[in-house]
Amino acid sequence: MRTEGLRVIAAKEFRDHVRSRRFHILLAIFLIIAVVGLIDGSIQYNQQIEEYNENLAQVSDDEMMPSYFGWKPSILSAFFKMSMLITTVGVVLGCAMGFDLISREKESKSLKILLSHPIYRDEVINGKALGGIAAIALAMAIVLAISFAIILIFGIVPNLDESIRILLFGGLSFLLIFSYFAIALFMSTVAKDSSNALIYTLIIFIILSTLIPSFATNESVMEIVVGEHPEPPGMDKFSAVDIIAVSEPVGDQAEPSEVDLAWEEYGEKADAYWEKRNAFTDAVNLLSPSHNYQEMAMAVTNPQLAVAFQSNSFNDPYDEPPESGLAVLGDLMGELAKNILALFVIPAAFFGLAWIRFMREDIR
Numbered sequence: 589m590r591t592e593g594l595r596v597i598a599a600k601e602f603r604d605h606v607r608s609r610r611f612h613i614l615l616a617i618f619l620i621i622a623v624v625g626l627i628d629g630s631i632q633y634n635q636q637i638e639e640y641n642e643n644l645a646q647v648s649d650d651e652m653m654p655s656y657f658g659w660k661p662s663i664l665s666a667f668f669k670m671s672m673l674i675t676t677v678g679v680v681l682g683c684a685m686g687f688d689l690i691s692r693e694k695e696s697k698s699l700k701i702l703l704s705h706p707i708y709r710d711e712v713i714n715g716k717a718l719g720g721i722a723a724i725a726l727a728m729a730i731v732l733a734i735s736f737a738i739i740l741i742f743g744i745v746p747n748l749d750e751s752i753r754i755l756l757f758g759g760l761s762f763l764l765i766f767s768y769f770a771i772a773l774f775m776s777t778v779a780k781d782s783s784n785a786l787i788y789t790l791i792i793f794i795i796l797s798t799l800i801p802s803f804a805t806n807e808s809v810m811e812i813v814v815g816e817h818p819e820p821p822g823m824d825k826f827s828a829v830d831i832i833a834v835s836e837p838v839g840d841q842a843e844p845s846e847v848d849l850a851w852e853e854y855g856e857k858a859d860a861y862w863e864k865r866n867a868f869t870d871a872v873n874l875l876s877p878s879h880n881y882q883e884m885a886m887a888v889t890n891p892q893l894a895v896a897f898q899s900n901s902f903n904d905p906y907d908e909p910p911e912s913g914l915a916v917l918g919d920l921m922g923e924l925a926k927n928i929l930a931l932f933v934i935p936a937a938f939f940g941l942a943w944i945r946f947m948r949e950d951i952r
Contacts, residue, residue: 593711594718601719605685606726614681615727621673622731623738629666630742636661663744664889667735667757671885674761675878679793682765685723686772687789688782689716690946695781713946717773717939724765732758749914756888756917760881763931767877768793770935774942777949797878804872814864818857821850870926877934880927887924891916 605611640661690713693699702712732754739746746754772789779785803809873879887894895916921928 593707594715597707597712597715598718598722601689601716602722605719605723610684611681611723611727614677614684615730618673618677618681618727618731619734621677622670623734625669625673626666626735626738627742629669630663630739630744633661633663633666633744634742662750663739663746664750664753664757666739667754668886668889668893670735671757671761671882671889674764674885675797675881678761678765679768679797679878681727682724682768683772683786683789683793685720686769687776687785689720689773690776690942691779691782691785692776709947710943713777713943717770717942720769720773721766724762724769728758728762728765731761752914753888753917757885760884760888760931763935764877764881767931767935767938770938770942771796774938774945777942777945796876800876801873801879804869810865810868813868814861817861818854820854874926874930875934877931880930880934883924883927884931887917887920891920894920 637660690699693702699712703709735754736746768789771792772785775788775792776782776785779788883894886897
């Protein structure tokens with residue numbers, strides 16, 4: 589592969605994207621909703637920080653435990669709300685940018701003319717992908733720049749920890765949009781025309797973002813894969829002597845009754861059931877880029893909620909709320925490593941399929 593042809597095609601595709609009305613409309617919608625959300629989030633943050641400081645000033649360190657008021661409010665809560673937007677508008681942007689990259693060339697017969705020039709096929713597909721990636725990166729850079737401007741206008745100066753997490757949030761959002769861009773690019777190489785490519789892309793989008801998460805939590809599916817939830821022991825199976833022995837223990841060294849043993853066995857079976865169920869749900873949800881993005885976005889922008897979900901408890905697991913959200917994010921990396929890996933693997937897999945399909949396609 590030569591680099592000259594790659595640069596030319598990538599630059600042309602980038603210009604086509606940023607000049608297209610489709611890109612302008614979707615980016616404008618993206619920015620309007622993001623701006624409104626950040627303005628609302630900034631107002632709420634200022635109110636929360638005032639209440640937090642007032643409550644903190646009313647008590648001394650000796651009167652209250654460090655975690656009494658919870659975690660200090662953060663402007664990242666506004667970006668957490670924005671992540672909901674990106675899973676819809678951002679995904680649509682990625683799909684819209686990729687579904688006709690190859691199919692449009694097929695319909696206009698320009699692909700055959702393009703390949704008649706001294707240019708390799710891999711330069712074409714790689715150039716189109718790079719042009720799309722650059723346009724997506726530009727869109728995210730614009731959103732982040734305006735986001736920083738808005739919070740600064742409201743007098744909110746993010747510290748180093750918050751600034752890094754905002755940039756991480758932008759990187760995760762880019763990966764999500766690129767995932768669906770790669771899916772759309774693959775469908776564009778498979779379909780004969782752009783309309784079919786759009787339909788295929790929407791079908792995959794619905795499957796990955798809606799059907800897979802629903803499938804992973806469906807009770808009927810759970811009964812087939814994991815089995816039925818174990819039933820608690822019925823008290824009618826035990827004699828009155830056993831029940832009395834439970835209610836009136838003889839001493840610390842007394843032998844466990846049949847009721848105790850039955851409930852202990854039930855607890856072990858229930859724990860094993862939920863462990864299998866959660867493992868199956870997590871494995872299936874890894875196929876959904878939207879789910880992986882939401883898990884990571886929550887950890888970056890709202891680590892308190894992420895810790896609660898990972899520990900299956902909404903009680904604060906820290907004796908003292910940590911000052912650094914990055915420290916909490918580091919603690920969560922072990923649990924979220926599979927989601928990070930999936931955010932890279934899924935777009936790489938679909939781009940690889942698109943590359944193979946395009947390289948082997950018979951263009952006439």
